[in-house]
Amino acid sequence: MHPLASEVTCRGGIARAHTIQRGGGLSRISKEGHVGKLQVKRYSGAIRGDSVERTLVGLRSASTFTGFCGLHDTQTFAPLETRPFSCSQQQVFLLAYRALCRELYYLRVHAELAPVYREGDRGSPLDEQVMLQLYMTRKESETERLTGRLGTLRSKCDNMLLGRDFSEVRFYAVMLAECPDIMCNGIHEPIVDFEGNYLSSIGRQGAPTRWMHLSLIATDEGGAAVFSWWAGDTTEEIINTLDALSDDELPHAIVRYAFEFFGNVYFSPLWWDGLTPSTQERLAARSVSGMPPFYESARAHNCLVDDGMRAVRWEVSGRQWIRD
């Protein structure tokens, strides 16, 4: 997976690379060696918040992928793992690169396993079989489409990595006074902003693909929510609507974004168990809102607009930008 991977250069077997830092991050929100994650428990009828359950995942398997060998994993991410987080363009790049590699890795695994999944519903009730087959058909075409688009992005990022030139990285970081209860590392094609507007180029033929990366991490001072994109990319529109929020509103907007758009989200089991059932249900509903063709109601244009939910008590200690 690493751009310089080969039989000659690779060492140390395939690493279980942690897409969310393990030492500094996940262990700080774990309980007895486990972190929480939401998972769909059944594919029957429309998938709603109550089709999702909180599961516990061991720290060793949380958020891992096996795309890089030990040597390349250690070398590539050393500036992130061995130095305090200082919001350098290189560190922000590495957070996004890790999200990208993870996404591509799982797309590949998914494509390879698709025939197995399709066979997996033998003996289930007919309606569940129909739903699963429908789901697989959508998922397979989405996998193919995304693999192509993310592959193009991957080539660009490999060049940045090998050339050690991170000057095109743009980011918006919200610094938090404490370690966040939720950690996340993902990359996606954004569609809406925090005021409920579709981004201006959405649906326009030939419009360039835009990417937004989000990492929620622990730092020495507390934590950070880091959004990043590339120079010249109008993804910045979204960030303008995020930055318009007050320090009191900002943490809740970040939580909405993480649960709405990313699957690679882990959280403190103690935090989750302390939420009211209605808050749990609303977060769970967000986690499946984009899952075609099941979702009970399609993802709304205003899905990032404040819905009044206050699931966290994070204190914002600063904001940092690098923009065009």
Ligand SMILES: [Zn+2]
């Ligand atoms: Zn290697």
